Amino acid sequence: xxxxxxxxxxxxxxxxxxxxxxxxxxxxxxxxxxxxxxxxxxxxxxxxxxxxxxxxxxxxxxxxxxxxxxxxxxxxxxxxxxxxxxxxxxxxxxxxxxxxxxxxxxxxxxxxxxxxxxxxxxxxxxxxxxxxx
Amino acid sequence: xxxxxxxxxxxxxxxxxxxxxxxxxxxxxxxxxxxxxxxxxxxxxxxxxxxxxxxxxxxxxxxxxxxxxxxxxxxxxxxxxxxxxxxxxxxxxxxxxxxxxxxxxxxxxxxxxxxxxxxxxxxxxxxxxxxxxxxxxxxxxxxxxxxxxxxxxxxxxxxxxxxxxxxxxxxxxxxxxxxxxxxxxxxxxxxxxxxxxxxxxxxxxxxxxxxxxxxxxxxxxxxxxxxxxxxxxxxxxxxxxxxxxxxxxxxxxxxxxxxxxxxxxxxxxxxxxxxxxxxxxxxxxxxxxxxxxxxxxxxxxxxxxxxxxxxxxxxxxxxxxxxxxxxxxxxxxxxxxxxxxxxxxxxxxxx
Amino acid sequence: xxxxxxxxxxxxxxxxxxxxxxxxxxxxxxxxxxxxxxxxxxxxxxxxxxxxxxxxxxxxxxxxxxxxxxxxxxxxxxxxxxxxxxxxxxxxxxxxxxxxxxxxxxxxxxxxxxxxxxxxxxxxxxxxxxxxxxxxxxxxxxxxxxxxxxxxxxxxxxxxxxxxxxxxxxxxxxxxxxxxxxxxxxxxxxxxxxxxxxxxxxxxxxxxxxxxxxxxxxxxxxxxxxxxxxxxxxxxxxxxxxxxxxxxxxxxxxxxxxxxxxxxxxxxxxxxxxxxxxxxxxxxxxxxxxxxxxxxxxxxxxxxxxxxxxxxxxxxxxxxxxxxxxxxxxxxxxxxxxxxxxxxxxxxxxxxxxxxxxxxxxxxxxxxxxxxxxxxxxxxxxx
Numbered sequence: 001x002x003x004x005x006x007x008x009x010x011x012x013x014x015x016x017x018x019x020x021x022x023x024x025x026x027x028x029x030x031x032x033x034x035x036x037x038x039x040x041x042x043x044x045x046x047x048x049x050x051x052x053x054x055x056x057x058x059x060x061x062x063x064x065x066x067x068x069x070x071x072x073x074x075x076x077x078x079x080x081x082x083x084x085x086x087x088x089x090x091x092x093x094x095x096x097x098x099x100x101x102x103x104x105x106x107x108x109x110x111x112x113x114x115x116x117x118x119x120x121x122x123x124x125x126x127x128x129x130x131x132x133x
Numbered sequence: 134x135x136x137x138x139x140x141x142x143x144x145x146x147x148x149x150x151x152x153x154x155x156x157x158x159x160x161x162x163x164x165x166x167x168x169x170x171x172x173x174x175x176x177x178x179x180x181x182x183x184x185x186x187x188x189x190x191x192x193x194x195x196x197x198x199x200x201x202x203x204x205x206x207x208x209x210x211x212x213x214x215x216x217x218x219x220x221x222x223x224x225x226x227x228x229x230x231x232x233x234x235x236x237x238x239x240x241x242x243x244x245x246x247x248x249x250x251x252x253x254x255x256x257x258x259x260x261x262x263x264x265x266x267x268x269x270x271x272x273x274x275x276x277x278x279x280x281x282x283x284x285x286x287x288x289x290x291x292x293x294x295x296x297x298x299x300x301x302x303x304x305x306x307x308x309x310x311x312x313x314x315x316x317x318x319x320x321x322x323x324x325x326x327x328x329x330x331x332x333x334x335x336x337x338x339x340x341x342x343x344x345x346x347x348x349x350x351x352x353x354x355x356x357x358x359x360x361x362x363x364x365x366x367x368x369x370x371x372x373x374x375x376x377x378x379x380x381x382x383x384x385x386x387x388x389x390x391x392x393x394x395x396x397x398x399x400x401x402x403x404x405x406x407x408x409x410x411x412x413x414x415x416x417x418x419x420x421x422x423x424x425x426x427x428x429x430x431x432x433x434x435x436x437x438x439x440x441x442x443x444x445x446x447x448x449x450x451x452x453x454x455x456x457x458x459x460x461x462x463x464x465x466x467x468x469x470x471x472x473x474x475x476x477x478x479x480x481x482x483x484x
Numbered sequence: 485x486x487x488x489x490x491x492x493x494x495x496x497x498x499x500x501x502x503x504x505x506x507x508x509x510x511x512x513x514x515x516x517x518x519x520x521x522x523x524x525x526x527x528x529x530x531x532x533x534x535x536x537x538x539x540x541x542x543x544x545x546x547x548x549x550x551x552x553x554x555x556x557x558x559x560x561x562x563x564x565x566x567x568x569x570x571x572x573x574x575x576x577x578x579x580x581x582x583x584x585x586x587x588x589x590x591x592x593x594x595x596x597x598x599x600x601x602x603x604x605x606x607x608x609x610x611x612x613x614x615x616x617x618x619x620x621x622x623x624x625x626x627x628x629x630x631x632x633x634x635x636x637x638x639x640x641x642x643x644x645x646x647x648x649x650x651x652x653x654x655x656x657x658x659x660x661x662x663x664x665x666x667x668x669x670x671x672x673x674x675x676x677x678x679x680x681x682x683x684x685x686x687x688x689x690x691x692x693x694x695x696x697x698x699x700x701x702x703x704x705x706x707x708x709x710x711x712x713x714x715x716x717x718x719x720x721x722x723x724x725x726x727x728x729x730x731x732x733x734x735x736x737x738x739x740x741x742x743x744x745x746x747x748x749x750x751x752x753x754x755x756x757x758x759x760x761x762x763x764x765x766x767x768x769x770x771x772x773x774x775x776x777x778x779x780x781x782x783x784x785x786x787x788x789x790x791x792x793x794x795x796x797x798x799x800x801x802x803x804x805x806x807x808x809x810x811x812x813x814x815x816x817x818x819x820x821x822x823x824x825x826x827x828x829x830x831x832x833x834x835x836x837x838x839x840x841x842x843x844x845x846x847x848x849x850x851x852x853x854x855x856x857x858x859x860x861x862x863x864x865x866x867x
Contacts, residue, residue: 009616014233030617036732055736056638058630058682060622064607067622069483070183075623077631077731085731087631089621091184092154094467095683100638108192108233109184111620116484120220122188122229123620130457130465 001114006121011045013123016106018084020046029084050106051129052080059095066112078104078126092127103129136312136358137257139264144306145298145443146204146270147452149197150415151190152294152402152462155180157474159289165471166284174375177466178292178403180474181278185293187216188226191276192233194297197456198272199234201307202299206234209299210268211241211259215251215407216295218278219244222327230274241271248323249372250433251275251407252295257313257439259300270301277406282331283480290375292403294462296411307452308418308427308443314355316347317437324435334434340378343436348372348382351438352430356386359442363387366442367425370396370413372432374404388428395420401463407433416459423447485582489708489715490865492521492701493827498665498815500598501695506533506540507552510594513697513820514553517590521701527586528559532573532593533819534566538608539599549592559586566612567768569593570822571723571852571861574700578721578863581702593823594697605693609818612855614729626690626769628730628856630682633771636737637684640786644684647770647789648675650805651688651812653797654767658809660839665694665815689770691816698823700830716830719755719847720864722748728858737786741860742779742851749849749862750781757781760864761845762804762832764825766853768811776851780862799840807832807840822852826863833867 011017018029023040029048034041057076060067067073074090076098090098091109104126111123158177163169181190191214199206212231219226227242241262245251252275259271276295281288303309322343325332335343348371356362363369369388371379376399383393396413398405405412410431417427422445429441475481494516496509504512510531518524529550537543546560563573570593577591597605609625610618618628637643651670658664670688678686708715724744730736750756757780765780767773774788782803783791795802808814808828811821829848831837845867852861 005616010232012617015235056631056635058627058634058685059680060624060627060682062606062624062626062681063603063622064610064619064624065601065603066607068603070622073622075621075627075631077635077736085733085736087618087621087623087729087731089184091182100635107189109189110186111184112622120186120188121620122192122233125184125621130461 001118003119006119014108016048016050016124017045018048019043027082027084029080029086048080048082052078052104054098054100054102054104055079055085056100057090057098074098076126089125090127091125105129134354136314136355138312139260141264141266142303142309143260143263143300144303144309146301146305146307147198147202147299148296148415148418149194149201149456150296150412150459150462151194151197152179153181153185153190154465154467155182155469155477156466157469157471161471162289168289174289175400175403177401178290179294180469180477181293183477185278186220187214187218187276187278188220188229190278190293190295191226191230191274191297194274194276194295195230195234195272198297198299200456201452204270204299206236207238208270209236209240209272211262211271212236213241213243213245213255213258213272214274214276215245215247215255216277217246217248217251217325217406218280247437248434249406249409250431250437250439252411253429253431253439256298257315259298260310260313263300263302270299272297272299275407275411277408279406280331280478287334290399290404292405294402294405294412295408296415298411306446307449308445311442311444312355312359313439313441314351314358315437315439316350316354320436322434322436339434343434344374344378344432345382347436347438348430348432349385351440352386352428355440355442361442363392365426366392366428368396368417368421369393369428369430370410370417371430372410373397373399373413376400398463412459418449419453419458419460421445421449423449486584487705488578488581488702488718489705490700490718490826490830491703491708491715492517492523493699493830494520495663495698495824495827496696497663498694498696498817501596502598504695506536506542506594506596507549509596509695509697510549510592511553513594513699514590514592517699517701523588523701526555526558526588526590528580529555529590529592530561530563530573530576530580532563532569532822533595534564534569535595535597535608535818538611539605540596565854565859567818568822568852568854568859568861569819570824572822572854572859574822574826574863575721575723575861577700577702578718581704587704587707589702590699591702591823592697592699593820595817595819596695597693597817598695617731618729624682626685627682629769629771630685631730632736632856633684633769636771636774639737642789644686645672645676646793647689647774648672649792649797650767650770650773651675654806654810654812657799657807657840658813661808661814664809664813665692666809666813685769691768691811694815694817696815696817696820696824698820698827700823700826714834716833717866718863719753719866720749720862722752723859723861724748725859726857728855730856737775739775739779739857739860741857742776742853745860745862746780749864753864755847755864759847760803760849762807762829762842762848764807764810764829764848764850765805766811766851767806768816772853773805780851799842804842807837807842822861825850825852829865833865
């Protein structure tokens with residue numbers, strides 16, 4: 001059930017907390033301990049806003065264990081406005097309505113459950129931005 | 134018994150709603166179960182998607198509330214979710230919501246349950262926490278994805294949705310609390326045992342001795358204690374398990390159709406249980422004017438009623454546009470049929 | 485470092501071997517290779533495998549397989565780099581001989597993917613990707629490649645049919661390879677009507693799930709035994725890595741590890757892409773073929789598909805690919821694949837490839853990728 005593993009990732013899963021390099025300013029999600037650009041180890045937490053656009057997407061029809069109950073679902077690569085790419089499911093949208101370049105925002109949803117009796121893992125997904133305020 | 138007022142004046146700092154996007158029409162349920170002879174209790178209800186539950190929905194409502202409140206999540210000293218569909222029987226939804234919105238740490242986060250009034254009971258507690266000066270800000274959420282037994286009358290109305298409220302000092306409020314009142318008795322009109330999937334209910338017993346008795350006590354307790362008349366209110370939101378009950382109780386108390394119209398969402402999203410009175414209120418706050426007095430009167434089976442009187446302030450004007458409005462969620466709809474509904478609601482036997 | 489040669493090769497057919505266990509398959513390939521290489525002993529065994537633990541609850545394969553093959557006591561270890569484990573095992577064996585440590589080394593690759601249910605196997609294969617940031621989202625390995633294929637099609641204005649020739653070529657070649665999983669050719673129509681797995685990838689774009697084992701015998705070129713005339717030199721052995729996850733890459737549409745590994749290999753062998761007579765590319769997915777051609781220097785960025793369309797990639801063509809069926813049609817028992825590629829390259833360079841023979845083949849390149857080219861192992865063989 002990986003209780004500790006999932007718990008350790010809560011800041012990333014719930015609030016898109018990555019890192020920023022204090023030396024060169026590069027931003028990373030997921031967090032890194034060594035900056036890829038300048039090799040500095042001075043990186044501190046940075047919470048990403050969650051807005052971005054779709055870089056690519058596909059529909060999973062043959063799911064790995066733990067996700068079979070959700071097929072068909074859409075997974076995508078999202079380019080966050082702050083720079084990094086992040087992979088996640090797309091939600092609140094039908095496969096026919098997804099387009100590369102579409103604006104999306106982060107929401108917190110169920111990623112998976114470990115069976116009926118097991119832990120629920122919550123984390124980020126992305127949905128098309130709706131402008132109704 | 135007199136009405137309740139906190140030691141220092143408090144009010145609503147921010148609020149946020151959430152409704153999932155799927156809808157199933159009552160007609161479609163009737164098609165499968167043949168239950169349309171007496172007419173349908175509502176038009177359609179909201180259905181949570183496969184990746185949604187009370188926790189995820191509460192998180193979005195809470196984020197909306199924070200956006201309107203303009204406070205840092207770390208200033209909250211309580212995040213309290215009231216629901217009858219918490220994902221865990223042991224492990225509070227509130228802890229997950231608190232962590233997800235960045236409020237974890239020096240905070241209270243137990244769950245509340247009192248059928249459809251769990252959210253307003255949490256609201257009473259939030260008022261007390263802030264009003265006693267134990268905390269500056271506290272959050273109360275009423276949210277549900279309640280289950281209805283297939284073919285049962287309640288399946289037509291058991292919807293999904295709710296709202297979050299942040300309570301804080303009156304000076305910072307978009308709606309100031311005047312007073313509140315709660316009325317509870319042991320009345321077994323509707324309940325669900327620990328390991329059961331679907332609730333039981335007493336059919337017509339849920340009407341007069343339960344809903345009506347407690348709502349009337351709750352509302353009259355507040356109105357009489359404050360020396361107010363229905364005409365003193367711009368809006369009234371009653372718990373709304375269907376369309377008829379709140380219309381009937383409003384009439385009995387002397388409220389007009391116009392006063393309850395804005396806060397009546399059940400016809401379009403179903404009975405959102407712990408969320409019902411809470412989200413009816415956000416719909417009102419989305420359009421209320423400064424100076425408007427609002428009555429909220431919830432009902433929870435078991436049974437009880439919480440009643441509140443709020444007066445809207447100028448601050449509502451700048452804050453309500455900072456997050457998606459209630460009608461934005463209500464109008465966001467994707468219709469599904471009974472097959473998909475059964476799949477999404479976990480009614481298919483998979484093991 | 486000494487020069488290294490392949491003196492013996494062995495392989496099993498790739499199929500759903502319901503009746504053979506992992507150890508039986510591995511031993512079969514190893515004994516075949518030892519017979520072909522005319523050796524009756526070895527100093528060390530490196531065995532490539534990805535999922536023995538996950539799917540058959542068996543780790544510590546080095547000791548197990550060495551013993552089962554009658555080689556109890558020798559140095560042995562399992563080598564793992566996901567679907568590139570076979571290539572990495574060759575690398576380990578190569579270094580053991582090149583360094584002077586050993587004179588007779590067995591490199592094997594073995595995999596049984598049919599031991600478990602679909603969902604479980606799909607989840608296990610996804611372990612080649614980032615578990616915390618890709619796997620948790622239910623992103624299967626096919627889905628990862630589909631994400632690349634869709635973006636690639638978007639950027640370079642292509643449609644799925646443009647990729648068909650990779651699979652058509654692979655199946656045509658597999659039909660002449662008795663060890664291949666698939667034995668019949670496919671047409672463009674088959675490709676167009678293929679069931680989607682994760683759009684835009686269909687079953688005709690993806691390598692199948694199967695079991696198999698292959699093995700090589702490596703010896704120092706300067707100390708070959710009587711098998712000299714069938715020995716094939718390893719002219720280059722080069723490895724490079726990239727980020728594991730797609731999202732950490734600067735340009736997800738460029739396989740940097742392939743580029744680095746190929747460049748190192750060309751330099752070591754003293755050749756350029758133009759000198760390559762055949763390329764056993766890691767065609768787990770047609771998009772990987774296209775992108776590998778580019779990063780390995782055969783085509784410009786975004787031109788991989790056009791290259792395959794405009795140049796004949798059959799054994800008679802300008803750059804023969806997947807000459808014995810490739811991952812697509814010979815099959816892809818993941819940890820074994822890299823060794824199958826080497827077995828096939830050696831077969832070509834010995835002139836023993838039958839109907840699939842590339843005429844005057846002199847220089848053969850194999851490339852085994854782990855994950856979505858997070859790990860790239862390139863070998864160049866010459867006769």
